[in-house]
Amino acid sequence: MPPRRQGPANTESVDNYLKAILALSGPEERRVSSSSLADRLGVAPASVTNMLQKLATSPSPFVEYERHRGVLLSPAGKRRALEVVRHHRLIETFLYEVLDYPLEEVHDEAERLEHFISEQFEERIAAKLGHPEFDPHGHCIPAMDGKMPKQASIPSTDLHEQGTFTVDSISDQDAALLKRLKTHGITPGARLQVRSGSADDLVLRSTAASKNLHLSRDLAAAVRVRSAR
Amino acid sequence: MPPRRQGPANTESVDNYLKAILALSGPEERRVSSSSLADRLGVAPASVTNMLQKLATSPSPFVEYERHRGVLLSPAGKRRALEVVRHHRLIETFLYEVLDYPLEEVHDEAERLEHFISEQFEERIAAKLGHPEFDPHGHCIPAMDGKMPKQASIPSTDLHEQGTFTVDSISDQDAALLKRLKTHGITPGARLQVRSGSADDLVLRSTAASKNLHLSRDLAAAVRVRSAR
DNA sequence: GCCAATATTTAGGCTTGCCTAATTGTTAGG
DNA sequence: CCTAACAATTAGGCAAGCCTAAATATTGGC
Secondary structure, rough: OOOOOOOOOOOHHHHHHHHHHHHHHHHHOOOOOOHHHHHHOOOHHHHHHHHHHHHOOOOOOOOEEEEOOOOOOOOOHHHHHHHHHHHHHHHHHHHHHHOOOOHHHHHHHHHHOOOOOOHHHHHHHHHHHOOOOOOOOOOOOOOOOOOOOOOOOOOOOHOOOOOEEEEEEEOOOOOHEEEEEHOOOOOOEEEEEEEOOOOEEEEEEEEEOOOOOOEEEHHHEEEEEEEOO | OOOOOOOOOOOEEEEHHHHHHOOOOOOOOEEEEEHHHHHHHOHHHHHHHHHHHHHHHHOOOOOOEEOOEEEEOOOHHHHHHHHHHHHHHHHHHHHHOOOOOOHHHHHHHHHHHHHOOOOOHHHHHHHHHOOOOOOOOOEEEOOOOOOOOOOOEEEEOOOOOOOEEEEEEEOOHHHHHHHHHOOOOOOOOEEEEEOOOOOOEEEEEOOOOOOOOOEEEHHHHEEEEOOOO
């Protein structure tokens, strides 16, 4: 066999690093620090350094990395990351729409399956769902070519004024929170009254519900809003 | 941390060993040799020995193994193997019925996904499909409790007489063959005329088709029949 | 501009699951 | 019943990804 030093291996672990970098670098594509990655992925910082070095030094690397200066996705890395996100959100939509999963349970299942479905599978569920643009959390599903419209929404914690808004999307990271939001009628598309409570929390109330929901700013950041419909 | 020597790890690899042992030991549950496992799994015999030793020496082991004498599933191993088979066949059925996969493509996708779906996912697709008893190849789907009716069919190569039979099931291992069979109308439930051709092949003909199909005994063994309906 | 606190990297290890090569067991033919 | 052929196991290694502990950069406060 020729000694072929290989390109990036596209394992579950690699996918997760790429997704995390995509998420943490934000729309402005800031460099991402090792420790924030370690945090998000639940691994030791040393493991991150290790992986980044591997990802950066393969031929046609997935990331651009400089010691002590954080990491960025390469075009190839971004492409792959968006593909995994597409998988994730299509699967979530599928579980919700076709298999009647409760909203708060779709994330974990999608998190596992996203790494293992084929392009074929992806296409079939997209077709079955009528090529949806949004997942059930209100997140936009990247197109096959990796294009994704910019988000025009902001976290409810960034609002300057109180008032009534439309719920744009809800982070899928915290199942318990998702369930609370659901019982308070706070789901994508709902109309939402937002005001600040005591120093460090927000008071949310869906116009479809009778009870206020008090959330720490930390949790409330999971709810993104746009101007009322 | 307490030093906990751990139980079997339920990885993809372990699942594949258990499935292979289940398949190779047959309905009579014969002991399975290392080399036949190595063959079926596409790994070196030494790797098999290695894995079998690990599987056999964990507390509540998945297999019963004696040096040079082959291996058998323990009750726990059989339970797990049947669960994986159930996953596999439910997924195949799902891909075929819900996602409109061509029959010959369901196997590969199921082979990957079977290791990663949750019990929840399993239950939902089973419900969606109306708790089917057979997959699209005609194979019986083990019930949740691991029960599986005995197969009353035989390989077409074991027939003593020529004649007309009903196609019971078709092995899902060979996609190309599956496709040929499909174009000749040979699918589970079809009526099939079987006669022997030259020394080493069989001639098959679906009553729904106009052309004979000549298959080596090797390939023909993939087609199982039962007495004509 | 220096130094302590914090962030990051290096060094060295572990487990899983695979490999090859060398060794040992089993078995069938003469 | 002995041995050649073949099957199986042991021994020793490798890559991926993780870990901890030790070393080294960077940075903010004075």
